[in-house]
Amino acid sequence: MTNPLADADPVSVLLAWLQKHPRVTEALGGTGRVSGISEAPWPHLRVSHGPGGDMRTLTWAMEPEVTLEAYGDPGGWPGQAELRKIVLDCAGAATELPGAPHLPGQPVVSGVRPSGTLLWSPLVDGQPRWLLGLLVTLHP
Numbered sequence: 001m002t003n004p005l006a007d008a009d010p011v012s013v014l015l016a017w018l019q020k021h022p023r024v025t026e027a028l029g030g031t032g033r034v035s036g037i038s039e040a041p042w043p044h045l046r047v048s049h050g051p052g053g054d055m056r057t058l059t060w061a062m063e064p065e066v067t068l069e070a071y072g073d074p075g076g077w078p079g080q081a082e083l084r085k086i087v088l089d090c091a092g093a094a095t096e097l098p099g100a101p102h103l104p105g106q107p108v109v110s111g112v113r114p115s116g117t118l119l120w121s122p123l124v125d126g127q128p129r130w131l132l133g134l135l136v137t138l139h140p
Contacts, residue, residue: 005058005059005062005138005139006020007107007140008050008062008107008138008139008140009056009107010064010107010109010136010138011036011047011048011049011066012065012099013106013107013109013136013138014019014047014066014094014112014134014136015034015035015036015096016129017094017097017100018034018045018047018090018093018094019034019035019140021093021096023089023092023093024045024089024093027075027085027086027090028043028044028045028086028090029041030031031041033045034047034090034128035047036048038069038071042071042072042073042074043070043071043072043073043078043083043086044070044071045068045069045070045071045086046067046068046069046071046079047066047067047068047069048066048067048069049064049065049066050064050065050066050115050133050134051065051067051133052065052115052116052133052135053065053081053115053135053136054135060139061110061137061139062137062138062139063111063135063136063137063138064135064136064138065115065133065134065135065136066133066134066135066136067131067132067133067134068087068090068091068094068131068132068133069086069087069129069130069131070083070084070086070087070090070129070130070132071083071127071129072127072128072129073126073127073128074125074126074127076126076127076128077128078128079128080097080120080128082129083119083129083130084120084130086130087118087132087140088118088132089130089134091114091134094112094134095112095113097109097112098110098111098112098137107138107139107140108139108140109137109138110134110137110138110139111135111137112134112135112136112137113134113135114132114133114134114135115133115134116133117133117137118130118131118132119131119132123140
């Protein structure tokens with residue numbers, strides 16, 4: 001027997017939404033720049049499971065955290081301010097998901113909101129990166 005909550009994956013839902021969102025494509029400068037890993041072409045948006053959230057009672061709705069990571073080129077471009085704008089544009093696009101028509105067989109997303117701090121966190125080699133957590137309220 002499967003657990004419907006286990007099948008309600010916020011990363012998969014948000015990743016699919018952001019990959020096809022025109023504002024995200026424009027902010028990142030083209031298609032193929034949103035995935036679950038840090039990879040070229042740059043700038044790139046990585047969507048992954050976050051460390052926080054609220055799994056509530058594990059009986060219906062939950063609010064897990066999804067992390068958006070906006071990476072710049074290892075050479076340092078775009079700059080910190082431009083990369084910050086990119087991650088905020090992508091987060092804004094994510095907040096539009098609850099208003100989209102529901103697709104049968106997919107989890108119902110009823111809310112997307114920031115979980116806290118927008119964090120400048122370049123990699124040890126100097127590659128620019130911003131992190132932002134989003135709480136995604138969803139149910140099967």
